[in-house]
Amino acid sequence: MKLTLKIWRQNSPKEKGAFKTYILDDASQDMTFLEMLDALNEKLIAENEDPVAFDHDCREGICGSCGMIINGRPHGPGKEITTCQLNMKAFKDGDTIVIEPWRAKPFPVIKDLIVDRSAFDKIMEAGGFINTDVGSAPEANTYPIKTHKAEEAFEAASCIGCGACVAACKNSSAMLFVAAKVSQYALLPQGKVESLQRAWNMIMKMDELGFGSCTNTGACEAECPKGISLAHIARLNNEFIKSGFNKLFADKH
Amino acid sequence: MIELNSKIPEGPLADKWTNHKNSLKLVSPANKKKIEIIVVGTGIAGASAAASLGELGYKVKSFCYQDSARRAHSVAAQGGINAAKNYRNDNDSDYRLFYDMIKGGDFRAREANVYRCAELSNNVIDQLTAQGVPFAREYGGTLATRSFGGVQVSRTFYAQGQTGQQVLLGTYASLKRQIAKGNVTMYPRRQMLDIVVKDGRAQGIICRNLLNGNIEKYSAHAVVLATGGYGTIYFLSTLAVNSSGSAAYTAYKKGAFLANPSFIQIHPTSIPQLNPYQSKLTLMSESLRNDGRVWVPKEKGDKRNPLDIPINERDYFLERRYPAYGNLVPRDVSSRAIKERCDAGYGVGSTGYAVYLDFSDAIKEQGIKAIKSKYGNLFDLYQKITGENPYEQPMKIYPAGHYTMGGLWVDYNLMTTIPGLFAIGEANFSDHGANRLGASSLLQGCTDGYFILPYTISDYLADKINIKPLSLDDPEFQKSEKEVMDRIDRLMNIKGKTTPLTFHKELGKIMWNYAGMVRNEQGLKQGLKEVSELEEQFYKDLKITGSKHNINQTLERALRVADSFEMARLILHDALNRKESCGAHFREEYQTEDGEPLRNDEEFMYVAAWEYTGEDKEPILHKEELKYEFVKPTQRSYK
Ligand SMILES: Cc1cc2nc3c(=O)[nH]c(=O)nc-3n(C[C@H](O)[C@H](O)[C@H](O)COP(=O)(O)OP(=O)(O)OC[C@H]3O[C@@H](n4cnc5c(N)ncnc54)[C@H](O)[C@@H]3O)c2cc1C
Ligand code: SF4
Ligand code: FES
Numbered sequence: 001m002k003l004t005l006k007i008w009r010q011n012s013p014k015e016k017g018a019f020k021t022y023i024l025d026d027a028s029q030d031m032t033f034l035e036m037l038d039a040l041n042e043k044l045i046a047e048n049e050d051p052v053a054f055d056h057d058c059r060e061g062i063c064g065s066c067g068m069i070i071n072g073r074p075h076g077p078g079k080e081i082t083t084c085q086l087n088m089k090a091f092k093d094g095d096t097i098v099i100e101p102w103r104a105k106p107f108p109v110i111k112d113l114i115v116d117r118s119a120f121d122k123i124m125e126a127g128g129f130i131n132t133d134v135g136s137a138p139e140a141n142t143y144p145i146k147t148h149k150a151e152e153a154f155e156a157a158s159c160i161g162c163g164a165c166v167a168a169c170k171n172s173s174a175m176l177f178v179a180a181k182v183s184q185y186a187l188l189p190q191g192k193v194e195s196l197q198r199a200w201n202m203i204m205k206m207d208e209l210g211f212g213s214c215t216n217t218g219a220c221e222a223e224c225p226k227g228i229s230l231a232h233i234a235r236l237n238n239e240f241i242k243s244g245f246n247k248l249f250a251d252k253h
Numbered sequence: 254m255i256e257l258n259s260k261i262p263e264g265p266l267a268d269k270w271t272n273h274k275n276s277l278k279l280v281s282p283a284n285k286k287k288i289e290i291i292v293v294g295t296g297i298a299g300a301s302a303a304a305s306l307g308e309l310g311y312k313v314k315s316f317c318y319q320d321s322a323r324r325a326h327s328v329a330a331q332g333g334i335n336a337a338k339n340y341r342n343d344n345d346s347d348y349r350l351f352y353d354m355i356k357g358g359d360f361r362a363r364e365a366n367v368y369r370c371a372e373l374s375n376n377v378i379d380q381l382t383a384q385g386v387p388f389a390r391e392y393g394g395t396l397a398t399r400s401f402g403g404v405q406v407s408r409t410f411y412a413q414g415q416t417g418q419q420v421l422l423g424t425y426a427s428l429k430r431q432i433a434k435g436n437v438t439m440y441p442r443r444q445m446l447d448i449v450v451k452d453g454r455a456q457g458i459i460c461r462n463l464l465n466g467n468i469e470k471y472s473a474h475a476v477v478l479a480t481g482g483y484g485t486i487y488f489l490s491t492l493a494v495n496s497s498g499s500a501a502y503t504a505y506k507k508g509a510f511l512a513n514p515s516f517i518q519i520h521p522t523s524i525p526q527l528n529p530y531q532s533k534l535t536l537m538s539e540s541l542r543n544d545g546r547v548w549v550p551k552e553k554g555d556k557r558n559p560l561d562i563p564i565n566e567r568d569y570f571l572e573r574r575y576p577a578y579g580n581l582v583p584r585d586v587s588s589r590a591i592k593e594r595c596d597a598g599y600g601v602g603s604t605g606y607a608v609y610l611d612f613s614d615a616i617k618e619q620g621i622k623a624i625k626s627k628y629g630n631l632f633d634l635y636q637k638i639t640g641e642n643p644y645e646q647p648m649k650i651y652p653a654g655h656y657t658m659g660g661l662w663v664d665y666n667l668m669t670t671i672p673g674l675f676a677i678g679e680a681n682f683s684d685h686g687a688n689r690l691g692a693s694s695l696l697q698g699c700t701d702g703y704f705i706l707p708y709t710i711s712d713y714l715a716d717k718i719n720i721k722p723l724s725l726d727d728p729e730f731q732k733s734e735k736e737v738m739d740r741i742d743r744l745m746n747i748k749g750k751t752t753p754l755t756f757h758k759e760l761g762k763i764m765w766n767y768a769g770m771v772r773n774e775q776g777l778k779q780g781l782k783e784v785s786e787l788e789e790q791f792y793k794d795l796k797i798t799g800s801k802h803n804i805n806q807t808l809e810r811a812l813r814v815a816d817s818f819e820m821a822r823l824i825l826h827d828a829l830n831r832k833e834s835c836g837a838h839f840r841e842e843y844q845t846e847d848g849e850p851l852r853n854d855e856e857f858m859y860v861a862a863w864e865y866t867g868e869d870k871e872p873i874l875h876k877e878e879l880k881y882e883f884v885k886p887t888q889r890s891y892k
Contacts, residue, residue, distance in 0.1 A: 012803065030528035038532060038754065045752050045807060050799040053806055055320060057493040059533045060634070062418055063324040085637055110464060111804045114320075118441075121321050125433040129426035130385045134305045134703050137376070137383035141340070144394025151626075154387040154412055157419060161323055184385065191385045 001093035003027050005040065007052055008100040010109050013116075017109065019098070033076065033086040034059060034066065054113040061085040061225065064160030067167070068113045069100045074164035074223045082162060082225040102167035106174070106210045117163050119209045120177065126205035127198040128181045130191050143189040156184040158226045165220035165228075171212030176220040178202050179236035180228045186239055196243035203240055257510075257862060257877045260664040261365045266883045267347070270369045273665065277708055278715035285310035288714055289473040289722050291458055293445050293500060295322035297417075297695055298678025299479030300424035301702030307436030308427075309707055314471060315428065316440045316460065318495060318809075323425045326481050326493040327698065330417020331538035331631065332401065333409035334381075334695040336374035340398060345406040347371045352884060354693055357403045357583050358658070358686020359836035359852065360886035361513070361860070363879065365665060366683045370693070373700040378410055380703055384423040388412050399627070401691040402539050403583035403891070409692045414538050414631040420695050424702070443469070444809060445500050446740070447733045448476060448507050448674065449723065455507075455674035456723040459733050461741070463809065466802040468737055470730050472722040474714055475673045477706065478504060479698075482657035482679040484517065486821055487769070488761020490654035491523055491536040497813040501661050501680050502820045509661050509669035510862040510875060512682035514820070515828035516658035518689055518837050519770045521587040523653035524638055525607045534653040535638055537610070538631055539691040542580045544615035544624065545648070547571050547587070549599040549608050559601070559609055559647050570594055578891040585688045585837040585850075586891060588652040592770050593848065595651070602649045611647035652770060656694060658685040658837065659827070662862040662877075666709035667701060670862075675710060677701035682860070687836025744811045745801055749794030753811040756791050760817055763787065768824055773841040777829045781822060788818040823863060823872060830874060833857045845888075854886055 003024045010017025024043065027036050034056055041051035055065040066083040070076030076086045091097065099113065107115040145153075159180040166174050182199045185191025191198075207213075214233060221230045262273040280288065288311050292303040295317040303315040317325055337350040350371035355362060382388060382396070388410050389397040398407045412419040431437040442463040449457035449472070457472035483498025484490040505511045522537045548567045555562065571587055572579040582590075595606050616624050621644060625632070632643045639649070661669050661676035663683055668675050678698040685693065723730065767780030791814070799805045834843040834850030835857070843851040860877040 028528070028530060031530045032532075035530045035532050039530065041807075042752055042754060045796055045798050046750075048798055051807055053804045057319060057324055057495050058326070058329050059494055060329060060535045061637075062415070063319070063326075063328050063493065064321075065319060065324050081637060087637075089640075114804065117320060121323075121429070121439070121441075124323075124426070124429045129430040130383065131430065132383045134308055134380060134427070134707075137379040140338070140375075140379045140382040140388075141395045145390050146394055147390045147392055150387050150390040153385075154389075154415075154419070157385075157387050157412075157422065158415060160328075160418075161321065184387065188385050188387065190383055 001027050001029065003091065004096040006096065006098045007112070009052070009112055011111065013108055013110055027088060029089045031088045032059070032084060033070070033088060034084050036088055052113060053111045056084055059084045062160060064162040067102060067162045067164055069102065069167060071098050074102070074167045075225055080225055080227045082160070102163055104166045104172040106172060107163060107166065119211070120161050120163065120174070122209060123174065123178060123202055123205050124181070127201035130185060131194060145188060149187050153184045153187040156180045156187070156228065156232050159228050160226060162225060164223045164225060166211065168219040168223040169212070170217065170219070171215060173214045174206050174211040175214035175233050175236065176224060176228055178206055179232035182239055183232040183235045186235060195239050196246055199236055199239035200243040200247065257875050258664060259363065259877055260666060261363065262665065266364060266368050267372070269365050270372060274708055277712040280711045280714050280718060282310050284718040286312065287718060288312065289314065290475050290477065290710070291316070291471055291473040292477045292479060293458065294325065294479030294481060294678070294680070295425070295428065296325035296327035296479060296481055296678055296698060297421055297424050298698035298702045299477070300325070300421065300428045301699055302477055302479060302677055302706050303437050304424065304427035304431050305703050305707045306710070307431030307434070310436070313431070313437040314440060314473065315437050316443045316445060318442065318444050318463065320441055322428055322439060322441065323422060325421060326496050327421040327695070328418045329493060330420070330695055331414045331536060332540035333399065333411035333416045333692040334377070334420060335401070335408050335692040336378040336410060336696065337371055337408060338375055338378060340396060341407045343406045345408050349406065350374060350408065353404045354684065354690050355686065355884055356889060357690035358688055359850070359889055360686065360854070360858070360881065361835055361879065362684055362686030364881060364883055369705065370684050370697055370700050373704045374696055376704060377696060377699040381420060381423050381699070384426060386412065386419045386423040399540055400543050400581060402542060402581045402587070403578070403690045409540070411540065414540070414628060417695060420699070424699070444812065446503065446737045446812065448504055449729055449733050450507050450671055451723055451727065451729040454672045457730060459737050461737070464804060466800070466805065468734055470725045470734060472725060472730070474717050474720070474722060475675065475710060477675045477677060478661065478680050479678045479702070480680045482660070483820060484654045484657055486761070486817055486824065487654035487765045488758050489526060489531060489534050491520060491534050494533050497817065498657070498820050499813045499816040501676070502816040504661055504669060504671070504674060504676070505865050507671060508865065509671045509674055510864050511660070511823060512662035512860050512862045513659035513687070513827065514824045514863065515768065515831065515838055516687050516836065517654060517824070518584055518656040518658060519588045519652045520655035521584055521591055521652050522610060522650040524635065525602060525604065525649060525651035527639070535634065536653070536655065537635060537648060537650055539584065541610060541628060541631060544627070545580065545610040545612050546614060547580055547608055547610055549594050549601060553598045568599070575891045582891045583688060583690065588770055589839060591652055607649040607651045609647035610650045612643060613647070616644065654765070656689055658682065658687060658689055662860070666712060667706055668709070668713060673713060675706060677706055687838055741801055741808065741812070744795060744808065744815065745797055747792060747795040749796050751794045752796055753807060753814045756787065756795070757810065757814050757817070759787055760784065760814065760821060764821055764824070768828055771839050771841055772828050774829065777825050780825045784818055784821045784825065791815070791818065826872060827861055827863065830861060831857055852888070
């Protein structure tokens with residue numbers, strides 16, 4: 001099939017970017033979206049052009065590397081899929097596809113479709129872990145955990161850190177990402193101990209890094225490839241408010 | 254010539270590690286602060302090592318090529334992680350896990366290493382649970398387990414079909430904690446391109462900064478490679494597309510021996526290649542064989558819808574050939590059985606190169622809900638890729654390149670033949686012999702990184718506390734830096750017509766044809782010839798556009814492919830040398846009457862460790878004899 005691709009090209013963080021239009025004559029519905037971009041890049045190299053840069057690795061929806069805005073939607077059309085899982089069956093001959101990087105202040109564009117998501121790593125450094133030293137772990141069955149709690153924690157933990165939630169949000173909020181981590185640990189006895197402090201630290205970091213605040217539009221949930229639920233944001237808010245009270249209390253005494 | 258010394262401690266099997274640990278030298282907390290360690294790779298092995306070393310007080314530098322440590326290939330592991338907890342009271346033990354791994358590896362691994370891995374398995378589960386890894390639970394709230402191939406007990410801990418992701422995120426969290434404390438410095442988006450060896454010791458690395466193309470130098474008292482496997486040698490594999498053996502190959506060129514490179518696991522249950530554009534194959538976890546039954550029609554070329562084929566017209570060939578283990582035979586055995594049926598014309602699907610993996614009986618017995626909770630996300634993944642609903646239609650699967658048992662040769666301390674250069678996780682060769690048992694790689698990566706390397710590395714470092722890391726201006730650094738720059742220029746300046754992706758695909762075809770599931774002398778020799786021709790072509794006709802001073806993913810791939818040619822040749826060499834069949838290495842010339850691998854313990858009970866001798870020169874073979882003191886090697890039987 002023949003496609004018209006309008007792709008954001010930007011050579012470096014400092015230079016200005018712009019859309020460039022390419023025609024790809026021999027795309028196939030059997031390709032995945034990234035294989036279609038591979039084909040375009042092979043063609044660009046043949047024409048002595050610089051290929052389009054995009055992050056990718058696992059190509060099966062688990063590493064969170066890939067991510068671009070396709071026809072206005074993070075990870076393109078389709079529910080609960082990453083860009084690498086998007087199939088070209090979603091498009092037809094003659095289509096025009098607009099492809100651009102995540103657009104969010106805390107995720108500056110580095111080149112073409114690649115953005116800098118290191119802010120997510122910084123948020124994790126602020127508290128996305130349980131303080132336990134190697135060697136000091138108790139026997140694994142020490143704390144029994146109800147199956148549904150374990151499953152809920154698992155669902156929260158399945159966030160792949162792709163950043164689609166931020167890209168989908170008009171405020172560029174990272175609440176869903178933060179909530180998923182805080183929620184995972186808050187649901188488990190191992191993580192409960194530090195839960196309030198963790199929520200506080202991670203949210204403070206998120207604000208500091210320039211992510212916006214959450215106004216509950218739900219756009220993040222709709223575009224999250226892992227179906228991370230807004231319910232986790234409610235749990236995060238809860239922990240955050242409690243941590244705020246605790247701080248107030250601690251300050252007074 | 255370097256003498257191979259595996260440093261396996263004396264004494265009873267179960268005491269070896271304890272005795273050895275007690276004899277290892279320590280570095281005091283005050284001195285640890287003065288010691289720098291480079292860890293390349295942030296998979297389960299690298300992340301756990303960097304975090305543990307940081308926690309101990311060493312100054313650690315951690316590297317990966319992805320934009321974040323959390324994206325390392327380990328994230329893709331699906332089925333689970335083994336431990337001998339014996340929670341099911343099914344008479345499991347350290348010894349049994351050890352024995353299953355040794356037997357699964359077809360008696361080509363070291364007893365002492367494998368026992369240590371089994372012995373530490375319980376600590377790994379404790380550690381990961383404490384870190385908040387949300388393993389599946391029984392209704393009573395205790396940890397759940399399931400069965401995996403090649404064993405008769407239930408010892409695999411799991412988090413749905415995303416165990417690797419959860420284990421990796423656990424190790425990543427401990428890494429983040431140490432980064433926050435300032436003990437570990439993270440260098441993402443770096444491609445390691447050389448290892449600096451001076452005075453016979455590994456003292457640093459050279460990386461290309463993938464963002465701006467700068468060639469950067471880093472020095473340290475020791476270097477740890479946790480760079481994963483090289484299954485992408487087949488181009489199509491279940492690995493992340495940027496995985497490669499480039500780092501291990503670099504170490505080999507600098508003098509580290511590479512062991513058993515031809516031991517590559519072909520996983521039986523992957524979604525088959527559906528079209529020529531495909532850039533990777535997606536695994537369907539082995540855990541599915543707990544409840545899925547593998548079959549083909551009894552009639553050749555039967556094109557009926559599988560649902561219309563009555564039971565008595567189906568050949569459940571794994572159950573037929575291997576009644577004791579049935580669908581749960583080890584990977585090498587099932588892969589070959591699948592290939593045999595397809596080659597004989599019984600395969601299904603559009604290409605005839607697929608077999609059914611059918612859940613209808615399990616759904617009837619246990620209900621859809623139970624199956625969903627065990628495999629829900631795998632079924633979804635399958636449906637997303639193929640458009641078919643596995644709750645209603647049997648899956649179609651075929652084997653794919655998956656895991657490399659071979660890798661850098663290491664001694665019991667996980668040190669390569671270059672002093673100060675360590676290799677952990679999939680990058681080393683140590684624990685899986687000629688075939689890896691499912692769910693034992695996450696285990697090995699975690700034992701290496703959390704519990705073994707942190708102890709053994711101090712033995713090496715103990716007398717280096719007063720030595721400063723090598724100066725970045727040292728001539729050895731400059732030489733390496735220049736060599737890397739020249740290599741990049743050479744590739745950029747070929748200015749031919751063919752892209753690295755095309756070369757990689759071609760190489761993959763050669764390797765799959767001649768060094769895949771079934772090998773023979775003629776094919777391996779042909780493979781050597783074709784790889785060399787392709788390589789020659791590569792250096793004449795490679796084309797890279799864009800700049801070396803910016804993000805350039807074509808150049809990144811070209812650098813990996815350039816190393817793959819020589820790696821491929823080494824694999825072919827090793828496979829030619831090993832005139833026997835064992836585990837995943839199946840030489841057609843050496844098989845039993847009923848088509849099972851025929852080992853030759855008299856002549857080949859050794860680890861083949863290869864030494865680099867220079868470009869266009871034959872590598873030298875060093876043999877590490879394998880001594881079985883505690884188990885008696887038998888002909889593996891799963892019947
Ligand atoms: C689809 C799939 C499913 C699997 N399922 C299971 C399972 O259920 N249970 C199980 O036990 N095992 C499983 N395995 C195997 C297991 O996942 C891997 O063997 C294991 O995760 C390897 O971990 P590692 O830490 O050694 O390396 P990896 O996770 O591969 O990490 C390699 C790291 O090295 C870095 N790196 C590599 N080269 C360079 C370089 N030149 N410069 C800089 N950085 C570099 C990468 O950035 C990465 O961080 C599975 C494997 C696959 C492919
Ligand atoms: S919450 Fe969802 S969209 Fe956001 S980073 Fe995680 S997986 Fe991606
Ligand atoms: S490439 Fe890993 S999630 Fe898309």
